[in-house]
Amino acid sequence: MRYCISFAGAGERYEVAYRYMDMVSRTSVIQEALVDFFHPDTVFLLATARSQKETVPGIRSRVACCTVVPIPDGKTTEELWEIFRVISQLVQGGDTIIFDLTHGFRTLPFISFLAVTYLQEIRKAVVERVVYGAVSGDKKSADIIDVTGFTRILDWMMAVHSFLAYSEGRDLSSLLNDIQREFHVYVVVQSPKRLKGFGAMIENYSTAMQLARPVDVSAMSREILEDLPGVAQEAAIFAPPLDSILGQVSVVQQFQTSQDAEISIELLEQQLRMIRTLIGKNLILQAISLSREWIVNYSYLVSGLPERDWLEKKSRSSVEHALTYEAERRKKNPNPRIKPNEVTPIMELFPGIDALVKLWSKTSIKRNDLAHCGMNPDGRSMGSVHSDAERVISDIEGFYRDNPPTFSNRSEGEYLNVMG
Numbered sequence: 001m002r003y004c005i006s007f008a009g010a011g012e013r014y015e016v017a018y019r020y021m022d023m024v025s026r027t028s029v030i031q032e033a034l035v036d037f038f039h040p041d042t043v044f045l046l047a048t049a050r051s052q053k054e055t056v057p058g059i060r061s062r063v064a065c066c067t068v069v070p071i072p073d074g075k076t077t078e079e080l081w082e083i084f085r086v087i088s089q090l091v092q093g094g095d096t097i098i099f100d101l102t103h104g105f106r107t108l109p110f111i112s113f114l115a116v117t118y119l120q121e122i123r124k125a126v127v128e129r130v131v132y133g134a135v136s137g138d139k140k141s142a143d144i145i146d147v148t149g150f151t152r153i154l155d156w157m158m159a160v161h162s163f164l165a166y167s168e169g170r171d172l173s174s175l176l177n178d179i180q181r182e183f184h185v186y187v188v189v190q191s192p193k194r195l196k197g198f199g200a201m202i203e204n205y206s207t208a209m210q211l212a213r214p215v216d217v218s219a220m221s222r223e224i225l226e227d228l229p230g231v232a233q234e235a236a237i238f239a240p241p242l243d244s245i246l247g248q249v250s251v252v253q254q255f256q257t258s259q260d261a262e263i264s265i266e267l268l269e270q271q272l273r274m275i276r277t278l279i280g281k282n283l284i285l286q287a288i289s290l291s292r293e294w295i296v297n298y299s300y301l302v303s304g305l306p307e308r309d310w311l312e313k314k315s316r317s318s319v320e321h322a323l324t325y326e327a328e329r330r331k332k333n334p335n336p337r338i339k340p341n342e343v344t345p346i347m348e349l350f351p352g353i354d355a356l357v358k359l360w361s362k363t364s365i366k367r368n369d370l371a372h373c374g375m376n377p378d379g380r381s382m383g384s385v386h387s388d389a390e391r392v393i394s395d396i397e398g399f400y401r402d403n404p405p406t407f408s409n410r411s412e413g414e415y416l417n418v419m420g
Contacts, residue, residue: 002096004040005087006031008051008059008068009103016135020144030102030133030142032062037144038098038129044090046071046083080111087115093124101147102133116151127151149240160245166281169206173199179239192234198227205252212278212286214255214271215311221256224249263301263310265405271297272400275393284389285370291396292367295360296320302405303346322347326357352403359399363392 018025018033025033031043043066047056052068060066071086072079091097099116101109112130119125130151135142152175159171176199180192201224208216228250235243254277257270271294278287299319300310309315322343328334350356366388369376 001042001091002038002040002098003091004031004034004038004043004098004100005090006034006043006045006100007103007105007108008045008047008055009105010048010051010054013055013058014135014139016139017141018133018144019141020131027062029059029062030100031059031066033133033144034098034100034131035063035065040098041065042067044069046087048073074106074108074111080107083108084111084115084118087112088118088123091119091123091125094126095123096126096128098128099130100133101130113151117154120151120155156239156242156245160242160248163202163206164248164251167206167209167277167283169202173203175199176202176239176242192238194227194231194234195239198224198231201227202249209274209278210283210286212274212283212290214267214274214290215260217252217255217274218257218260218270221252224252225256262307263297264307265301268294268298268301268400268405272397275396279386279389279393282386284386288363288367288370288389288392291392292360292363294396295323295356295363298400298405299323299347299350299356302350303343305343318343323357323360326353327361330354330357350403352399355399355403359395362395366392 013028015026015028018027018030018037020033020037023037025036027033031045034040035043043063045056045059045063045066045068047068048071050073052070056068060068069086069090071083074080074083097116097119099112101112104112116127116130120127127148129146130148132145132147133142134145155171155175159175162168163172176195180196201220205217205220205224208220228246232243232246235246254273255270257266260267271290275287275290275294278284278290296316296319297310299322300315301307303319305315305319318341321341325338325340325344326347328338347353370385
């Protein structure tokens, strides 16, 4: 259904020419003009006891689809909450609303603004327009001012907060897409060109972050930062609420790397920053999963193996097997079926091999517990999962400080000499 929610108000009314876009409606009752412009099925007329006596009869005589909704005067906090409750129960999910603030008195426009947000987020109604009839000084004409954009300020704030706090970019992407679509529909001369594409970048970045994919995060960070200046120019024109907060998106710069083709110290440190960010966003499984892969990446780099092959399955499996063998042979009763491989002689020369193997074992156990969703009798309790993850990540950071990869990128290093 399509509804108009309007305040009856009180006081003298003047017959004026209401204007909206290229349409004109001459009337003393703004609700009649709103019906002419927006064609609602029903006009919900919010009316105090005074309004019901003074203005409602005149409105009813001009607006056939009018339904009177009694509200208190709003002189106390309790009455304001009652008005909010009344408004919030007028519509259902999927209903379309035109909200008229013209005759809202005292704090009613503020309450209405909050109600609009509630109807969108909780009731899942579609707020098509929020309008205000501004009568001219000579009381001969009145422009219908569209203030819908201001109701989106909270939407923009929440969307940016979700992106920064949780790496959730879908809401921000959707708002950017909506802005570009609306201008292409309603504006002929000038419309944004970059917002929709930028929204897609934001969404792809957030997906990559939530899936703990550092190579993709780096690539999307690069695209976002390259497009940001042009998007900022469009935002200043077409999305003012975004203009003032767009700079916060540049936080992605910390995950941008100069290249992703070869494993390097730069990539290791980018991944460490990403792990710390993931745990800060309470993405514990992702943080621990990436921590395990970081240990493989570190071991690969300091082994002096071909940097370009660091993502190859065979190369990574060799490093993983060598780590597992080193962990196994340190047990009281090692499994004899786990044998050394070609990486083992190199790995045994690591200055920090004991600490690295201990870290590998500890991280693998935590990763497996999380990956199996705690479905084992020895699974960690919910209360300890986050603190366990924090300790693992702190251990990795401490290990890296104590054991910087100083033996990487050597063509004839002491590690490679072991290979003969």
